[in-house]
Amino acid sequence: MAVPDDTQTQADGPTSGFRSLTQAELMAEATARFGQDYLAWAFTCPACGDTATFQDFKDAGATADRVGQECIGRTLGALTKPEPTHTRGCDWAAYGLFRGPWKVTLPAADGKPEREMWCFPLADPPDPARDVPRDGSPSR
Numbered sequence: 798m799a800v801p802d803d804t805q806t807q808a809d810g811p812t813s814g815f816r817s818l819t820q821a822e823l824m825a826e827a828t829a830r831f832g833q834d835y836l837a838w839a840f841t842c843p844a845c846g847d848t849a850t851f852q853d854f855k856d857a858g859a860t861a862d863r864v865g866q867e868c869i870g871r872t873l874g875a876l877t878k879p880e881p882t883h884t885r886g887c888d889w890a891a892y893g894l895f896r897g898p899w900k901v902t903l904p905a906a907d908g909k910p911e912r913e914m915w916c917f918p919l920a921d922p923p924d925p926a927r928d929v930p931r932d933g934s935p936s937r
């Protein structure tokens with residue numbers, strides 16, 4: 798079969814949001830975006846767009862293993878019957894019917910083999926121009 802060499806239209810960036818990476822790569826990327834303090838690490842819910850940090854989940858009383866796995870709405874009452882009580886987020890989970898969109902490979906540990914888990918994408922890094930007050934000196 799012939800493969801045209803200059804008609805490829807594939808973009809470099811993610812087209813479906815899917816990514817496959819190792820736990821080490823995920824942690825390196827999170828550190829690069831948010832710094833060493835993991836409480837500032839944030840994931841964005843692919844369903845509702847809510848961005849929640851480890852700190853947000855901690856404040857809501859959730860265990861850390863929910864971060865990046867579930868929308869914070871689940872912790873805040875999105876599943877409460879008969880009326881949901883959450884004030885933000887939704888009931889989405891990375892391990893639900895529509896998984897991911899990120900697939901993370903965890904290393905073998907404690908006698909268990911390497912395994913994969915799904916998670917939400919990391920949030921965009923905080924905007925330094927907005928979040929870090931400068932000391933008034935004009936740049937450049």
Ligand SMILES: [Zn+2]
Nearest residue numbers: 842845868887
């Ligand atoms: Zn959500």
